[in-house]
Amino acid sequence: xxxxxxxxxxxxxxxxxxxxxxxxxxxxxxxxxxxxxxxxxxxxxxxxxxxxxxxxxxxxxxxxxxxxxxxxxxxxxxxxxxxxxxxxxxxxxxxxxxxxxxxxxxxxxxxxxxxxxxxxxxxxxxxxxxxxxxxxxxxxxxxxxxxxxxxxxxxxxxxxxxxxxxxxxxxxxxxxxxxxxxxxxxxxxxxxxxxxxxxxxxxxxxxxxxxxxxxxxxxxxxxxxxxxxxxxxxxxxxxxxxxxxxxxxxxxxxxxxxxxxxxxxxxxxxxxxxxxxxxxxxxxxxxxxxxxxxxxxxxxxxxxxxxxxxxxxxxxxxxxxxxxxxxxxxxxxxxxxxxxxxxx
Numbered sequence: 001x002x003x004x005x006x007x008x009x010x011x012x013x014x015x016x017x018x019x020x021x022x023x024x025x026x027x028x029x030x031x032x033x034x035x036x037x038x039x040x041x042x043x044x045x046x047x048x049x050x051x052x053x054x055x056x057x058x059x060x061x062x063x064x065x066x067x068x069x070x071x072x073x074x075x076x077x078x079x080x081x082x083x084x085x086x087x088x089x090x091x092x093x094x095x096x097x098x099x100x101x102x103x104x105x106x107x108x109x110x111x112x113x114x115x116x117x118x119x120x121x122x123x124x125x126x127x128x129x130x131x132x133x134x135x136x137x138x139x140x141x142x143x144x145x146x147x148x149x150x151x152x153x154x155x156x157x158x159x160x161x162x163x164x165x166x167x168x169x170x171x172x173x174x175x176x177x178x179x180x181x182x183x184x185x186x187x188x189x190x191x192x193x194x195x196x197x198x199x200x201x202x203x204x205x206x207x208x209x210x211x212x213x214x215x216x217x218x219x220x221x222x223x224x225x226x227x228x229x230x231x232x233x234x235x236x237x238x239x240x241x242x243x244x245x246x247x248x249x250x251x252x253x254x255x256x257x258x259x260x261x262x263x264x265x266x267x268x269x270x271x272x273x274x275x276x277x278x279x280x281x282x283x284x285x286x287x288x289x290x291x292x293x294x295x296x297x298x299x300x301x302x303x304x305x306x307x308x309x310x311x312x313x314x315x316x317x318x319x320x321x322x323x324x325x326x327x328x329x330x331x332x333x334x335x336x337x338x339x340x341x342x343x344x
Contacts, residue, residue: 006057006061006063006131009056010024013056017052023045023049025175026042027045027053030042031142032141032176032177035141037062037142038060039053039061040054040059062138062142063083064088064136064139065081066078066079066081067080067081074095074096075091075092076091077091077092080139082128086108087108088105088132089105089154090104090136090137091104091154092140100147100149101148101151102136102151104133104136104137104151104152104154105128105136105154106128106133106152106154106161107128107157107160108122108127108155108156109123109125109155109156110122110123110124110156111124112160113224114222114225115221115223115296115297116222116254116256117296118293118295119156127163133163133164133167137171138177147177148183149183149184150183151184151185152184152186152187158194159186165202168201168202184202185208185250186198186207188207188208189223190210190234192234195234199244203241203244207241207249208249208286209234209250209252210254211253211272212253212254212260214265214269214271216231218260222259239279242279246282248282251273252286255290255302256300257302261303261307261308261311266311266314269320270314270315270319274320281321283321285321285323287308287312287324289308290302
């Protein structure tokens with residue numbers, strides 16, 4: 001049975017206790033406007049109601065517990081323990097201009113086995129509930145951090161978790177987190193049903209497709225999901241997404257030295273992204289230097305910076321919109337592809 005979010009449980013409890021409707025707003029205002037992390041501290045509420053909230057939901061408004069925090073230049077990585085003692089990681093990045101961005105997880109582990117990703121070596125333990133997804137952000141909010149932008153690029157494949165859409169409803173609810181749709185980004189390895197659902201239900205949320213090779217045979221080797229949803233089919237779905245939303249689509253491309261970083265690869269990416277009709281100018285390629293880990297193959301190495309420059313120049317010469325992702329947090333295994341729920 002689908003888990004019910006804490007916010008729905010609060011509504012049900014208030015109805016059951018015949019409380020006036022404004023009590024719900026008092027509770028959500030306490031959490032989201034006054035940063036109150038414990039039900040007992042919501043002193044506007046009658047003591048009996050506070051006791052019922054604690055009995056039903058536990059003492060804390062946030063259901064997940066931080067067990068370790070690593071800090072690096074501009075980056076904080078937090079390891080959270082869930083109710084069943086599974087663990088996930090989330091990352092907060094702070095840019096020099098003050099903007100705070102978050103990378104959150106949607107699954108314990110991941111079952112898709114992309115060869116270069118640390119999370120994929122864990123296998124899939126389970127999907128996170130909508131509360132477990134959104135509580136990663138609630139933790140940062142309660143600690144006084146502004147939630148400027150959020151990427152679902154942490155542990156797991158976001159579109160493989162049906163609870164994602166409930167989490168998006170919670171995050172965009174004006175009475176709860178109240179986040180603008182355009183401040184959210186979903187990253188996917190190319191799950192067509194999920195892309196189509198996102199296009200229908202959340203057309204203004206940003207979409208990133210992890211490509212990592214323009215050649216089907218090589219992509220299937222690196223990312224087994226390609227056998228089920230090959231590049232051409234995913235690109236057709238992204239074309240439809242652009243037509244229906246008028247929104248930019250981001251293509252993520254991790255560079256692996258000697259594997260997918262040849263100038264031939266750059267040319268093939270350009271061929272893939274050009275000639276896609278009136279929306280082709282809305283494709284934007286993000287090149288990501290590879291971040292090695294202790295649990296991914298030693299044969300995967302980071303491309304030399306001079307070579308990355310050549311790769312990007314080829315793409316620009318073919319009129320592809322391309323940027324190199326600024327890397328943060330690799331020294332604490334908090335960069336792209338490195339999340340591994342480690343206690344060490």
